[in-house]
Amino acid sequence: MLDFTFVSPTKIYFGKNRENEIGQILKAYGYHKILLHYGQGSIFKTGLYTKIINSLKENDIAYVELGNVEPNPNIDLVRKGIKIVKKHQIELILAVGGGSVIDSSKAIACGVGSNMDPWLFVTCQKVPTSSLPIGVILTISAAGSELSNSCVISDKAKHIKNGFNTDLIRPLFAIMNPELTFSVSPYQTACGIVDILMHTLERYFSDVDDLLFTDEIALGLIKAVIKAGKRVIEDPNDYSARATLMIASSFSHNGLTGLGSNMYFTVHKLEHVLSGLYDNVSHGAGLAILFPAWAKYTKKLFEKKWQYLVKVVLDATPSNATDEGISFFENYFKFLKMPTTLKEIGITSDRFVNFAMCATQNQTKKVIGVMPLAYDDVINILTLAA
Amino acid sequence: MLDFTFVSPTKIYFGKNRENEIGQILKAYGYHKILLHYGQGSIFKTGLYTKIINSLKENDIAYVELGNVEPNPNIDLVRKGIKIVKKHQIELILAVGGGSVIDSSKAIACGVGSNMDPWLFVTCQKVPTSSLPIGVILTISAAGSELSNSCVISDKAKHIKNGFNTDLIRPLFAIMNPELTFSVSPYQTACGIVDILMHTLERYFSDVDDLLFTDEIALGLIKAVIKAGKRVIEDPNDYSARATLMIASSFSHNGLTGLGSNMYFTVHKLEHVLSGLYDNVSHGAGLAILFPAWAKYTKKLFEKKWQYLVKVVLDATPSNATDEGISFFENYFKFLKMPTTLKEIGITSDRFVNFAMCATQNQTKKVIGVMPLAYDDVINILTLAA
Numbered sequence: 016m017l018d019f020t021f022v023s024p025t026k027i028y029f030g031k032n033r034e035n036e037i038g039q040i041l042k043a044y045g046y047h048k049i050l051l052h053y054g055q056g057s058i059f060k061t062g063l064y065t066k067i068i069n070s071l072k073e074n075d076i077a078y079v080e081l082g083n084v085e086p087n088p089n090i091d092l093v094r095k096g097i098k099i100v101k102k103h104q105i106e107l108i109l110a111v112g113g114g115s116v117i118d119s120s121k122a123i124a125c126g127v128g129s130n131m132d133p134w135l136f137v138t139c140q141k142v143p144t145s146s147l148p149i150g151v152i153l154t155i156s157a158a159g160s161e162l163s164n165s166c167v168i169s170d171k172a173k174h175i176k177n178g179f180n181t182d183l184i185r186p187l188f189a190i191m192n193p194e195l196t197f198s199v200s201p202y203q204t205a206c207g208i209v210d211i212l213m214h215t216l217e218r219y220f221s222d223v224d225d226l227l228f229t230d231e232i233a234l235g236l237i238k239a240v241i242k243a244g245k246r247v248i249e250d251p252n253d254y255s256a257r258a259t260l261m262i263a264s265s266f267s268h269n270g271l272t273g274l275g276s277n278m279y280f281t282v283h284k285l286e287h288v289l290s291g292l293y294d295n296v297s298h299g300a301g302l303a304i305l306f307p308a309w310a311k312y313t314k315k316l317f318e319k320k321w322q323y324l325v326k327v328v329l330d331a332t333p334s335n336a337t338d339e340g341i342s343f344f345e346n347y348f349k350f351l352k353m354p355t356t357l358k359e360i361g362i363t364s365d366r367f368v369n370f371a372m373c374a375t376q377n378q379t380k381k382v383i384g385v386m387p388l389a390y391d392d393v394i395n396i397l398t399l400a401a
Numbered sequence: 402m403l404d405f406t407f408v409s410p411t412k413i414y415f416g417k418n419r420e421n422e423i424g425q426i427l428k429a430y431g432y433h434k435i436l437l438h439y440g441q442g443s444i445f446k447t448g449l450y451t452k453i454i455n456s457l458k459e460n461d462i463a464y465v466e467l468g469n470v471e472p473n474p475n476i477d478l479v480r481k482g483i484k485i486v487k488k489h490q491i492e493l494i495l496a497v498g499g500g501s502v503i504d505s506s507k508a509i510a511c512g513v514g515s516n517m518d519p520w521l522f523v524t525c526q527k528v529p530t531s532s533l534p535i536g537v538i539l540t541i542s543a544a545g546s547e548l549s550n551s552c553v554i555s556d557k558a559k560h561i562k563n564g565f566n567t568d569l570i571r572p573l574f575a576i577m578n579p580e581l582t583f584s585v586s587p588y589q590t591a592c593g594i595v596d597i598l599m600h601t602l603e604r605y606f607s608d609v610d611d612l613l614f615t616d617e618i619a620l621g622l623i624k625a626v627i628k629a630g631k632r633v634i635e636d637p638n639d640y641s642a643r644a645t646l647m648i649a650s651s652f653s654h655n656g657l658t659g660l661g662s663n664m665y666f667t668v669h670k671l672e673h674v675l676s677g678l679y680d681n682v683s684h685g686a687g688l689a690i691l692f693p694a695w696a697k698y699t700k701k702l703f704e705k706k707w708q709y710l711v712k713v714v715l716d717a718t719p720s721n722a723t724d725e726g727i728s729f730f731e732n733y734f735k736f737l738k739m740p741t742t743l744k745e746i747g748i749t750s751d752r753f754v755n756f757a758m759c760a761t762q763n764q765t766k767k768v769i770g771v772m773p774l775a776y777d778d779v780i781n782i783l784t785l786a787a
Contacts, residue, residue, distance in 0.1 A: 016579075016644040018416025023409065029661070030404025193402075227625040227645040228652075235621030239613040258402040259613040262660060266614075271657075274648060275415070 016275035017223055023269040025162045026188040029262065033190050034066055034152050037109070038074030040188060041150070046107045048077040049150075050100055052120045053111040054084045058154070061198055067111065067152065079103045084112065086297065087169045087176055087290055088119035090134050096123035097133075100147070107187070109150045113207075114158025114167075114298075117151055121166040121184040124149050128183070136179040137168050143181050151189040155199050156260040157207030157299065159214055159268025161189040169291060176291035189265070193257035201248065205351035206299025208244040208260065211267045212237060212344075213302045217280045218273030219324065220310075220317050222385045226276055233272040234327040236263055241328065241347065248351065281384035282309050285396070288374045289362075296360055303353035304360070307345040308400035313386050314341065357400050367397045402661035403609055409655040411548045412574040415648065419576050420452055420538050423495070424460030426574060427536070432493045434463040435536075436486055438506045439497040440470045444540070447584055453497065453538065465489045470498065472683065473555045473562060473676060474505035476520050482509035483519075486533070493573070495536045499593075500544025500553075500684075503537055507552040507570040510535050514569070522565040523554050529567050537575040541585050542646040543593030543685065545600055545654025547575040555677065562677035575651070579643035587634065590646075591737035592685025594630040597646065597653045598623060598730075599688045603666045604659030605710065606696075606703050608771045612662055619658040620713040622649055627714065627733065634737065667770030668695050671782070674760045675748075682746055689739035690746070693731040694786035699772050700727065743786050753783045 028036060041049065051067070058064040071078055081096050100108070100123060110120035126133040128145035135141035151161045160166070164185050167178035199207070219233045243259035250256075266272070286301040314321070314337045321337040333339045348355050357363075371393035374382050381387035388396070414422060427435065437453070444450040457464055467482050486494070486509060496506035512519040514531035521527035537547045546552070550571050553564035585593070605619045629645035636642070652658070672687040700707070700723045707723040719725045734741050743749075757779040760768050767773035774782070 016416075016641055016648075018419065020412065020414050022412035024412075026406065026408035026410075028406050030402075033404065225641040227629050227641065228622070228648050231621030231625040232618060232652075235617030236614070239617040243613050255402055255611040255613065258661065262402075262614050266618075266657075271652075275644065 016226060016229075017277065019275050021270050021274060022182055023162055023185065023271070025186045025269075027265070028188065028190045031192055031194055033192050034063060034195065035070055037067055037152060037190060038070035038072070038076050040190070041071075041076050041107065042074045044187070046076065046148075048104065048106050049079075050096065050105045050108045050123070051078045051080045051111065052084065052096065052108055052116055052123070053080075053082045054113075054116050056082065058111055061195070063111065063152070063154070063195065078109075079105060084116045084119045086115050087171070087294065088115045088122070090122075090137070090168055090170045093119055093122040093126065093133055093168060097126045100127050105147070107148045107150055109152070110186075111152045111154065113153065113155035114160045117149070117158070117160035117186070118166045118168060120149050121146075121160070122168050125181065125184050133168065134170065137177045139179070143179075143183055146181075146183040148187040149184065151186045153189055153191045153261065154195050155203060155207055156196055156257070156264040157210045159211065159264045161186055161191070162265040162269035164270070165268070167287070171294060174291050176287045178287070191261050191265070193254055193261050196257050196261060197252050199251075201251070201352065203297075204247055204251070205353050206297045207264065208240060208247075208351060209299040209303045209348060209353055211240050211260065211264045213282060213306060214267040215272045216306065217282060218276055218278055220320055220385065221273070221276040221278065223276045224319070229272065229274045229276055230323065234324060236267055236272055237324075238328050239263055240267075244347075244351065277385075279384040281382055281388065282306050284382050285309070285374060285393070288370060292370060292373060293360070293362065300354050300360065303348040303351075303355055304357055304400050305396070307341055307348070307355060308396045310341045310344070311399050312392070312396050316385055357397065364398070364401055367394055370397060402612055402615075403663065405661050407656050407660060408568055409548055409571065409657070411572045411655075413651070414574065414576045417578060417580055419578050420449060420581065421456055423453055423538060423576060424456035424458070424462050426576070427457070427462050427493070428460045430573070432462065432534075434490065434492050436482065436489075436491045436494045436509070437464045437466045437497065438470065438482065438494055438502055438509070439466075439468045440499075440502050442468065444497055447581070449497065449538070449540070449581065464495075465491060470502045470505045472501050473557070473680065474501045474508070476508075476523075476554055476556045479505055479508040479512065479519055479554060483512045486513050491533070493534045493536055495538070496572075497538045497540065499539065499541035500546045503535070503544070503546035503572070504552045504554060506535050507532075507546070508554050511567065511570050519554065520556065523563045525565070529565075529569050532567075532569040534573040535570065537572045539575055539577045539647065540581050541589060541593055542582055542643070542650040543596045545597065545650045547572055547577070548651040548655035550656070551654070553673070557680060560677050562673045564673070577647050577651070579640055579647045582643050582647060583638050585637075587637070587738065589683075590633055590637070591739050592683045593650065594626060594633075594646065594737060595685040595689045595734060595739055597626050597650045599668060599692060600653040601658045602692065603668055604662055604664055606706055606771065607659070607662040607664065609662045610705070615658065615660045615662055616709065620710060622653055622658055623710075624714050625649055626653075630733075630737065663771075665770040667768055667774065668692050670768050671695065671760060671779070674756060678756060678759060679746070679748065686740050686746065689734040689737075689741055690743055690786050691782070693727055693734070693741060694782045696727045696730070697785050698778070698782050699770075702771055743783065750784070750787055753780055756783060
């Protein structure tokens with residue numbers, strides 16, 4: 016086990032109707048003026064917007080609104096948010112949505128707190144020094160941004176998508192009502208399930224051995240998500256299964272499943288290139304395509320890890336555990352109706368050169384990982400994903 | 402899954418030699434004057450005291466000392482600590498030790514913060530309203546108090562041991578170096594292992610079903626502890642195994658393994674009566690005696706839970722899973738050289754009446770649990786533990 020420092024201070028308010036407590040919660044923390052940040056209008060359709068506004072008004076919480084966060088949140092809207100927050104002397108950013116809205120909120124919060132353009136953080140030119148507090152009302156189980164220290168922002172004009180990490184942006188609180196996710200479409204639900212699994216799989220497949228605690232927690236979480244995922248696809252209103260996905264989304268990405276391990280997130284890095292280049296690719300779908308290919312390409316490195324995963328998750332001890340394990344996930348993703356090849360999303364082999372150049376910054380860098388990926392490795396993985 | 406509110410804000414500094422960072426950490430938080438609270442002198446023998454003092458001095462942290470915390474920490478020393486803290490205007494209580502020292506620190510911290518005698522909290526007459534911050538340097542893996550919201554204090558003159566819970570007393574930070582536990586005796590190590598297991602087992606055996614996430618996390622933690630426990634008994638200097646126990650001690654009792662469940666802690670309640678009446682009984686040893694007896698007495702209630710536990714933890718699906726499961730833990734406790742009968746610690750059946758009267762407050766109350774225990778139930782359990 017490697018040395019580590021870990022903090023996950025977010026307070027979770029979990030359960031039915033807890034979104035109605037938002038005004039009360041903010042008041043108890045002593046906040047009076049917030050930015051209400053949300054996405055592309057689903058909160059109007061579901062009635063969530065009205066519930067929030069009522070609770071804010073009842074508790075004398077002033078608010079300024081900023082909607083229209085897109086999937087793969089864009090730096091332009093973040094900059095607009097920063098202006099609004101400064102102008103109105105906002106005290107807290109309330110993200111109502113999923114990973115995109117939360118990440119947009121995080122970028123605004125630490126842009127204001129540090130008094131810097133957050134694109135400097137995304138491009139590793141500066142490090143955030145402070146952040147406004149962030150609150151969350153979660154509406155989709157996927158990114159885990161509600162508890163995580165990470166933030167991913169795009170510059171769509173430049174086709175760049177990148178992230179940064181700092182404990183300063185871990186949300187102060189997160190309200191999680193699984194019922195709010197009943198209306199999430201099967202496709203988005205599936206994307207979320209893949210993302211949750213991948214946050215844990217990327218931590219599990221590390222170069223650190225003998226992680227008794229961490230590996231059991233990681234594999235336990237994966238087992239729970241696989242079961243809950245099956246149930247939610249059968250019955251979108253299965254409360255226990257939706258609750259499992261919601262809580263798993265949070266703990267898959269707050270650091271718990273990687274304590275004392277090395278974390279590279281190689282498949283996520285490839286996926287960021289993919290969805291940076293092709294804006295129509297959902298993050299979860301991109302991961303579903305790239306993980307099996309990456310796993311096949313690196314399988315010699317992780318035989319022991321695959322063996323234990325297959326034993327615990329699939330309750331099996333086959334001689335070809337690695338192949339069985341990879342094929343299990345490939346089939347599970349197919350069951351979720353996720354694409355598992357690039358072809359299915361319209362990306363043909365003539366695009367691979369551009370992708371691999373992007374991923375390796377024109378062959379000047381390798382994609383980090385237990386096996387760092389040079390240009391040729393990326394091409395090989397794309398070929399396996401073709 | 403039941404609704405819940407959960408927060409575990411403690412920052413963990415985990416790894417080798419991290420105790421040397423104490424002065425620096427306190428300085429970064431902005432503290433200048435602390436109470437250095439510790440037990441009965443092992444920190445002098447191991448050299449830990451000198452390391453801490455050096456780091457405090459290097460970082461200009463002033464300190465007042467209060468040692469001599471006994472196992473089952475006593476209210477008298479807590480009251481003494483409160484006087485010292487008020488007199489010297491202490492800003493933070495630094496607990497160097499295990500559960501007893503941390504709990505003593507918590508009682509002092511929220512006694513001062515709330516300006517009330519903490520015995521009022523223990524006896525449920527008052528609720529804490531505020532607390533000084535608490536820091537921890539952990540020296541034994543057991544109680545999990547380093548992350549928990551609970552505090553157990555005794556009034557030894559009155560033979561009473563009782564606890565209270567509040568998120569106000571969750572420590573601000575905990576420094577955890579597994580090497581500091583290499584010198585913990587086999588007996589104390591074993592007591593710790595039982596305590597860690599019990600914190601999770603008491604949460605697992607609840608009356609809430611369909612806890613996909615929580616059950617997997619709980620059973621994963623139990624698996625890891627059982628493995629690590631075996632290794633530590635073989636080799637007390639096994640770093641990975643000691644690290645596993647340390648991190649598991651923390652996460653077994655911060656609430657993670659019981660998310661969305663009901664928590665009764667029936668066996669702990671019985672054990673508090675036991676070690677309240679007989680001061681020479683270690684908490685872990687008391688639990689090792691009482692759990693198998695309680696499990697046998699309540700087994701009809703938990704057949705499904707036992708079945709799944711045996712499947713996951715023992716990788717077996719016998720028809721008599723409950724008996725197999727109970728007997729596994731009984732044997733594991735014996736392997737750890739823990740007592741598993743009251744006779745072994747010199748408690749004979751003539752004491753049972755007194756015990757059961759105490760546990761049921763002279764037959765006016767039941768011990769809470771999925772099966773609440775009346776006087777006769779307690780007698781029956783003690784008879785099974787005889």
